[in-house]
Amino acid sequence: MKAMVIKSFGEAGVFEIAEISKPELKPGHVLIRVRASTVNPIDYKIRSGLLKSLAPETGVLGFDVAGTIEEVGDGVSKFVAGDEVFGCSGAVKEHSGALAEYQLVDANLLAKRPANLSLEECVALPLVSITAWDALIRGANIKEGEYVLVHGGAGGVGHLGIQLAKMKGAEVFSTVSSDEKAEIVKGYGATPINYRNLSVTQYVEEYTNQKGFDVVFDTVGGDNLMRSFEASKLEGRVTSVNTRITCDLSILHQKALSLHVVFMIIPILYNQDKGKAQHGKILNEIVRGVESEDITPLIHKEVFPFKKVSEAHSLLESGKATGKIVLRGFDISD
Structure with missing residues (x-):
């Protein structure tokens, strides 16, 4: 599958497109066809080497994910194939990030997309x-x-x-x-x-x-x-x-x-089942807030395709973005 990877630490231009192995399904997880992700400060801090100890083994960043479930692992009962979901899946150590065609995610970290937001809109919310x-x-x-x-x-x-x-x-x-x-x-x-x-x-x-x-x-x-x-x-x-x-x-x-x-990735970083389940519960509360129109995400006017993630990183680091920077996933033509 295609992915945007970093093979070294440095400036925003270190990203390159590469072919990597598609994740294999495992119990308690779902395989997501990724439609969108975002850029967060922790992404560029890892990429730059400031937090190099957290870097994902695959070199694939992207903490927020939104997409469609393609396969459901054993023990997962709250989702089925075809569900549109979002969450903060992490992009640290053994957890590969969302900047790829597919991502394997612990089902506890996810919630179903709010009815009144698209995948590209709700992906701005999890982290x-x-x-x-x-x-x-x-x-x-x-x-x-x-x-x-x-x-x-x-x-x-x-x-x-x-x-x-x-x-x-x-x-x-x-x-x-x-x-x-x-x-x-x-x-x-x-x-x-x-x-x-x-x-x-x-x-x-x-x-x-x-x-x-x-x-x-x-x-x-x-x-x-x-x-x-x-x-x-x-x-x-x-x-x-x-x-x-x-x-x-x-x-x-x-x-x-x-x-x-607050360091919200601790449940992912240390594989804390209770903490990951709490993340999923919080997202369901956020969904209720979105659907009641009490919560609205602030999103930067320009959406970047995954292939232009370097430009998105540069923009966030410049401090000139207004709202969350959203990245659009790979499509058939990429």
């Missing part, structure tokens, strides 16, 4: 929605009426965080860097805060009467983690998807904050 759910629903356990600050609310994980927090009845605020992004977060129901115009002290005073936010969701990482601690109220909850930073945690102690860190 980011599971991450946001883990951060805000499982980790921070947000409650109705709480003040929630989402850093980077116009981003892939951030815009799902806003929508999940709104579904829980929270008052949601989001940091943005431009008027365009302010309109995006307003469209999802959040109050925009342009961090270029207001300091943390200023927006905490303006929007929380100096008390701080009940929950702060950091989707940015780096130095922004310290700003998240600063924006939190006493005994508040901070949750982050990127804590690869050395910092002074004195403020964490002084304010008695709790910190929840």
Whole structure:
């Protein structure tokens, strides 16, 4: 079968098209004819060599998958051949990614496509929605009426965080860097805060009467983690998807904050059956949110074919994409 593979680490141009073996069906899994995938930051971090220890043995990246089930393995009862499904299948170590004609996926990681989204639309949801759910629903356990600050609310994980927090009845605020992004977060129901115009002290005073936010969701990482601690109220909850930073945690102690860190691929990386089943359950909750029109994915205007995955990686790394970058699978003419 055809696949886009990396045979070395480096710049976005290292991808090449290759013929590799079609996966063999095994119990508890389904074989998917891949129709779409996406580009996530973890994809380019693996490709560049920053996270080379996670690289898939086949060299095939692509964490999100959407497609049609061709075969069902022993022990799988919730899907049949012909079902259109989506999920975050992983592209780490022994788990080959979605940038191929076919992918073998643990059935627990999947859900059926929402009725009101196409495969190319719903593929934008799995990794980011599971991450946001883990951060805000499982980790921070947000409650109705709480003040929630989402850093980077116009981003892939951030815009799902806003929508999940709104579904829980929270008052949601989001940091943005431009008027365009302010309109995006307003469209999802959040109050925009342009961090270029207001300091943390200023927006905490303006929007929380100096008390701080009940929950702060950091989707940015780096130095922004310290700003998240600063924006939190006493005994508040901070949750982050990127804590690869050395910092002074004195403020964490002084304010008695709790910190929840999210690395959503752990169930796949460590083959945790319970965690993988939880991913499938979360996706079914996301499906319900999509079908009730409480959740809408933000998708970049240009869809790239698998053969142009290098261009898609370059775009994501440039920071110029608005919304999730979707990749269209191989077709008969490829």
